[in-house]
Amino acid sequence: MALKERPKPYLLPEYCKGCGRCLDACAKDCIHLSDQINPLTGLVPVELDLTNCNACGLCMDACPEPYGLRPAHEGEIQDFELEDPAKLFGVKPSDAPEPVDMPSEVLPLPRTEPLVIKGTYASALGALLAGCRHVYGYPITPSTEGAELMAKFLPKLDGTFIQAVSEVATVNMMYGTAGAGLPTMTFTSSPGFSLMLEGVSYMIGAELPGVFVDVMRGGPGLGNIAPEQSDIKLACHGLGHGNTQAITLAPSTPQEMLDLTMLAFELSFKYRNPVILLGDGYLGQMTGKVQLPETMIKPGIPKWAVYGDAMHRKNVITSIFLTESDLEAHNVHLNAKYEAMQVEARAESFLCDDAEVVLIACNTPARTAKGAVQELRHQGIKAGLFRPITLWPFPVEDLKAAIQGAQRIVVVEASAGQLEDEIRLALSKAGVHQFPEIESVRRMGGVLPQQSEIMTRVLGRKEVLA
């Protein structure tokens, strides 16, 4: 076999940092430090004298710069004359093909009888029907059953369930799979969600979709495992560092756990942003009637993904923008997205049209409040319920309509006022400053407001505070 002639080294001084690592690599003493500073780089490059060079290549292996010492191509200029780099190397950054969207498909599902399942299972089924086959998680009560169901079902669907070493690892596995353009989700609960927030900020920064089902429990700290609406503030205003927002959905029935999980995937891909589904411990555990949809999704691959194939080779997933103006522009872009998300605001108004007393509640407390509304109506009191389904964006237009005739507003929540703060902020931003004094029925620590407490509040106007 004839030995192919090995190329000798070649160097443009502009791309030499003068580190000298090539000097002692050459046994033939071909390389020397120049005695002149290169005016373009301000560095002292090396000079080559290839008279004794045997093309061993060792100097090239020693040079840390991709365009530093490199093999001379046939016919390539062999002197150190300054050349236009664009001409030398070409300006095309990558020869990978231009990526295109591979759209997801909507597949028909046969109509079935309603299931009787718990909220976490409903959410897990919703995720499967939304096309999610990659679930990562770390056990935490009261969300774990969702993950357990995924661990059981996903292997049968050739999907992936991995129990991560922590919530930090969980969210970053999601970052990887989402970066590859596929739907991914996790089940967690308050302390776990807190731990994921760094990753949520990165996902928002890098514009990655992903669904977080947070079955909220009592806090702060380890708190307890009973239901609390403890993470409204976190989801609406605290998603890690920086300018971060995400659509936050608040189901109140097992059926909505399924429907809103499916919606979460759709919105998450539509906006390239995480979506948070806040359930409460009751809802996660609660079994109810769940009707499966008539269609399901087979996901495609979006054009921005880093899937690990030729089509997507050009792409990068990153949240770093080193130049201030670039990062500002990125934030302006994110803000425009957050603005566009406002149309996703959703709410349910129950008997609000003529309501003089409007209760406001979400999640399980909204069901209790609905019971109270019926009871109050029986007693001849014109009561209604306003239930935000998205907590961010807050459905303020619907709220304005719901409280139009209200003489009293009573916020019913299992937290120290996190929902009330959202209401106040939304009204204030919408320029609504005239509204009845907000009264409240609040429980904390894993206790849900009871219907009797709502009745007492409305009928007796007595403080009901834990």
Place this chain on the structure above:
Amino acid sequence: MSKASVFYDKFERHSHGEGLKGHATHYCPGCGHGLAHKYLAEAIDELGIQDRTVAVSPVGCSVFLYYYFDVGNTQAAHGRAPVVALGHKFANPESVVVSYQGDGDLASIGLAETVATAQLGAPITVIFINNAIYGMTGGQMAPTTLMGQTSSTSPSGRNEYNGQPLKMAELIAGLDGPVYVERVALYDAKQRIKAKKAIHKAMKLQMEGRGYSFIEVLAECPTHLKMNPEDTEKWVKECMEPVYPLGVKKDLTVDPWFKRNAPCFKGEKILSLAGATSEHPERHCKGFPTHLAPNDISLKLAGSGGDGAQTAAMLIARAAISEGFDATHIPSYGPESRGGTSYADVHVAEDEVLNPGSPDPQVLIAFNAPSLAKFGPTVRKGGFVIYDSSVVTDAPVLDPSIRMFPVPFTGIATDLGKAVVKNIVALGALQAATNIFPKDTLLGAIRTALKDKCALIPLNEEAFAWGIKSVEALDK
């Protein structure tokens, strides 16, 4: 041989590719990162996997690895690169994923991710640049900083109060997950050739689906060692290498095993996993049991773990839904470790359960004395209390409008030979005491629940019948 085509022809992402930056790295002169990049690029090129490669950039000086490599790129949070890599690998098992990390990233903040990923053993390649310092943040102590080595956070030299240098290659090689672990260096031509080969091999093992590889590269950071590049090479050889001995730490011969099918998107498969059917259940109710409540019946079942209260509650909910009503069931248990108390709130509504909690139930089924004592007084006037008279000897005195049904759940079940069917006895008693649904509705729910254990159906039917009989006997 040509320059590795795996580097972009122009580094557009490096300061928008302006001026010399379009073809020069951001690394300091003599930095070891550049060499590791070069060998990785060559390996990708030689193996012909440029299109399949996904490189995960860390946080550290190599945060901008994606400026240079013309492959799929993802930039990860500090320390999280290996799990981001896993996320990519499982999304596309055909991809070849590299997690490239510094010592602060891999051995400090990301230690849990590092160890867990190595032990998981899925085929990815980890390239670990050990330069014994935090380069990017300005020369602070790293977990790999040598004893006595000065850094900006160990200004008088690392001492015993800062702990000992962490030997990652040995640690990772001690795990069962990895197939190949080697420590290499860059300080002379011989070491560089070994480094190249190791990186090539680590990529190849992944490509072939054989497993996880870890290459630790002893690298130079002339800037923070405050030495010229030549002296840094010497320092790595003379000071670092004795602490971090070079060589292969683990090299298993493993057959390719990482083969994953494409995920299934067959609707029928999901439906069958979910237990969904198109069969209409038979309906037996003439209408909503308004003799109990106009449109919403509230029940509570209370006992301790193992009594089957939750299963019974679930069966009531299923029975209701099979009749076209709405129903909810909320379980609640004692503390996180199961086995203590076990309570269930059940609602059955004609249209929609508005409030699923049962603080004041119309029907209480109590499986033991404490449950009866606790919830008996909450039962609404005119309500029903059904309890296990085998274990409750002293029933509390409740409002006279409340009807009491002592039924020996445990006794009957034990006589039938299986104590676990006491909850089915209770359901029979519920049926006879309240006529909430026709017998066939509840029996239908029981049979459906046991459709995979048909052999148990007769026993359960018998238990149900005995529950009914006991209540009827009370009425006589």
